Amino acid sequence: MELNTEEIGEVTVVSVLTQVIDAGNADDFKTGFASIVKGCKKIVLELSRVNFIDSSGCGSLLSCHRQIKSLGGDLKICGPQEMVRTLFDLVRMYRVVDIFDSKEEAVKAFLT
Amino acid sequence: MEKAKPLVLIVDDNPTNIDLLVNTLKMDYRLGIAKNGPTALDYAEKHMPDLILLDIMMPGMNGYEVCTRLKAATKTKDIPVIFITAMSEGGHKTRGFEVGALDYITKPFHAAEVKARVKTHLSLKKARDQEIYIASKIQKTLLLGRPPQNIRGIQIAHLTVASQRVDGDFYDFFKHSNQCFDIVVGDVMGKGIPAALLGAALKSHFLRVLNELSLSTHTDKPLEPAQIVSSVHTHMIDQLVDLETFVTLCYARFDMAKYLFSFVDCGHMRTIHFHDDTNRCVLLQGINMPLGFPEKEPFRQTAVHFKPGDLFVFYSDGLTESRDRDGNFYGEKRLVDFVQRNANIEPKNLITGIWNDIIAFSESETFDDDVTCVLVKIDIQDSREVFTEEDQLNIMSDLKELGRVRSFIRAFCAGIDVSLLDEKRLGMIELAATEVTANIIKHSYKERAGKPIQVNAKMWPDEVVFEFFDWGEGFDPESAPPPVFDGSRDDGFGLHIIAHTVDEVIYSREDQGKNCACLKIKLIGGN
Numbered sequence: 001m002e003l004n005t006e007e008i009g010e011v012t013v014v015s016v017l018t019q020v021i022d023a024g025n026a027d028d029f030k031t032g033f034a035s036i037v038k039g040c041k042k043i044v045l046e047l048s049r050v051n052f053i054d055s056s057g058c059g060s061l062l063s064c065h066r067q068i069k070s071l072g073g074d075l076k077i078c079g080p081q082e083m084v085r086t087l088f089d090l091v092r093m094y095r096v097v098d099i100f101d102s103k104e105e106a107v108k109a110f111l112t
Numbered sequence: 113m114e115k116a117k118p119l120v121l122i123v124d125d126n127p128t129n130i131d132l133l134v135n136t137l138k139m140d141y142r143l144g145i146a147k148n149g150p151t152a153l154d155y156a157e158k159h160m161p162d163l164i165l166l167d168i169m170m171p172g173m174n175g176y177e178v179c180t181r182l183k184a185a186t187k188t189k190d191i192p193v194i195f196i197t198a199m200s201e202g203g204h205k206t207r208g209f210e211v212g213a214l215d216y217i218t219k220p221f222h223a224a225e226v227k228a229r230v231k232t233h234l235s236l237k238k239a240r241d242q243e244i245y246i247a248s249k250i251q252k253t254l255l256l257g258r259p260p261q262n263i264r265g266i267q268i269a270h271l272t273v274a275s276q277r278v279d280g281d282f283y284d285f286f287k288h289s290n291q292c293f294d295i296v297v298g299d300v301m302g303k304g305i306p307a308a309l310l311g312a313a314l315k316s317h318f319l320r321v322l323n324e325l326s327l328s329t330h331t332d333k334p335l336e337p338a339q340i341v342s343s344v345h346t347h348m349i350d351q352l353v354d355l356e357t358f359v360t361l362c363y364a365r366f367d368m369a370k371y372l373f374s375f376v377d378c379g380h381m382r383t384i385h386f387h388d389d390t391n392r393c394v395l396l397q398g399i400n401m402p403l404g405f406p407e408k409e410p411f412r413q414t415a416v417h418f419k420p421g422d423l424f425v426f427y428s429d430g431l432t433e434s435r436d437r438d439g440n441f442y443g444e445k446r447l448v449d450f451v452q453r454n455a456n457i458e459p460k461n462l463i464t465g466i467w468n469d470i471i472a473f474s475e476s477e478t479f480d481d482d483v484t485c486v487l488v489k490i491d492i493q494d495s496r497e498v499f500t501e502e503d504q505l506n507i508m509s510d511l512k513e514l515g516r517v518r519s520f521i522r523a524f525c526a527g528i529d530v531s532l533l534d535e536k537r538l539g540m541i542e543l544a545a546t547e548v549t550a551n552i553i554k555h556s557y558k559e560r561a562g563k564p565i566q567v568n569a570k571m572w573p574d575e576v577v578f579e580f581f582d583w584g585e586g587f588d589p590e591s592a593p594p595p596v597f598d599g600s601r602d603d604g605f606g607l608h609i610i611a612h613t614v615d616e617v618i619y620s621r622e623d624q625g626k627n628c629a630c631l632k633i634k635l636i637g638g639n
Contacts, residue, residue, distance in 0.1 A: 006150050022550070023511045024514050025481065051543065056550060058605060062601075065599065066599060083543070084538070090605075091597065092597035095597060101498060
């Protein structure tokens with residue numbers, strides 16, 4: 001699982017460079033992501049390169065979100081492709097996590 | 113075989129006149145005698161004489177009335193009539209010509225004159241009959257094509273009844289592949305040999321254009337109907353203008369792979385499209401002018417989807433403009449109603465049914481115009497029995513194999529036209545397949561490695577089906593808890609996703625312990 005980190009002010013932006021998050025690598029993602037964002041409070045997960053996520057991938061995102069929330073932080077998601085957005089709609093992801101089209105919008109949402 | 117002598121009907125109430133005429137003509141012709149108007153009409157209708165000698169002054173129905181009635185009936189209107197009159201005044205002769213007589217003979221007779229006039233008019237009639245014979249021969253051999261063979265899932269029935277005049281109805285079929293063919297149905301304005309020849313020329317232009325264009329494009333994909341019609345129009349417009357005529361036609365393509373009907377209609381009768389699922393007829397009309405009009409606009413093509421069980425009816429105006437005794441048209445509505453009521457019977461029986469209905473309506477079997485009708489029925493059985501493609505993938509129970517399942521799905525669907533299956537829906541099918549496979553590995557095989565999973569893919573023109581087989585513990589979808597959407601759970605979405613991404617999901621388990629999850633995706637009428 002390839003993840004890239006970028007700091008914008010107080011916000012940590014994690015970009016997923018792997019194109020797929022499915023049952024085959026959802027655990028890798030969870031572990032990798034958790035280690036990267038350890039200690040961070042304001043986190044944006046950038047998904048623009050991801051063209052496929054399944055329910056396990058979704059589950060790992062929700063798990064990460066819950067984890068961060070429990071430590072007093074927040075996770076926002078940005079840049080989902082059409083397939084990923086359709087899946088998020090199916091599992092009502094927007095009810096739980098804030099989802100933005102662009103990284104800038106997601107970062108701005110933390111600053112205001 | 114020696115041809116029988118021509119039959120001449122003599123209509124006169126005076127026995128002396130009858131004797132004279134009989135003696136004059138009996139050596140050269142077969143003769144029929146009628147002593148009054150009603151008998152003459154019965155005889156003409158029954159025996160179809162080649163010529164009628166008709167006395168004007170008769171008690172009851174006079175000669176003018178007899179002639180008027182003969183000319184009003186489609187069957188007898190082309191029989192030449194020569195009046196016999198004692199009255200040599202111009203007024204009577206004029207009236208005779210007005211009601212449709214070709215000539216007159218004045219009493220008292222001169223045998224030589226009677227013989228000469230009868231002979232002249234019989235040879236003129238023979239020439240006209242010959243023309244009709246040639247025209248109808250052209251029509252039968254050149255104008256009416258044979259339906260294509262070996263097109264899966266369709267039945268074609270056709271009917272042509274040439275009128276006594278032949279008016280240039282034509283149709284033909286052009287087969288591109290086992291799943292694609294074109295049909296052209298047209299009507300040349302005008303009658304007889306000129307119309308028949310023009311129809312034949314037009315048909316050969318279609319063949320030429322199809323041939324030339326397919327050679328020049330070097331692709332397997334046939335040209336669009338609009339391009340074909342446009343090219344034929346360019347070739348023919350000068351001739352059509354010179355001949356001061358025009359042609360109405362409908363050029364249509366049946367694509368059985370996409371279940372798509374694309375047509376270019378140029379002022380022809382509206383094609384009837386019967387929808388089996390709604391049991392309703394839709395009339396398909398184009399907006400193009402007939403060929404022969406100096407068209408400025410490009411020819412416009414229209415496309416509609418069809419489904420198994422649907423029926424298309426093409427026909428000429430001769431069919432809907434058949435008249436009853438009172439001169440009323442058979443009409444489009446009666447045809448549509450008839451098709452709607454009987455759409456589910458065999459096409460060849462349906463076309464016979466249409467024909468019988470027209471005869472019942474018009475109370476005649478002869479018509480002013482050619483009656484042409486072509487039915488194309490989309491089969492229900494064949495399209496289900498014969499799938500167009502199938503493939504299989506075998507993997508082991510490893511979550512790292514999910515990518516291979518998706519690649520298999522994507523490759524199998526690659527040939528489907530984007531209008532039937534777009535990228536978004538394809539992504540959803542990949543998602544459903546991933547969920548099904550992951551469920552098998554996690555739940556049916558309890559994450560044990562090295563267990564077999566088989567994926568079968570089948571494609572029909574209107575549907576794609578993926579079957580996932582495993583030999584694990586199986587699973588009861590009823591027992592799965594409903595999904596929770598509040599973010600408190602990481603799993604339990606799989607079944608919900610599968611149910612909402614494909615058109616139908618069927619889980620089953622065989623006695624031998626083989627489990628099947630079947631995903632159906634409708635290409636037409638799905639979500």
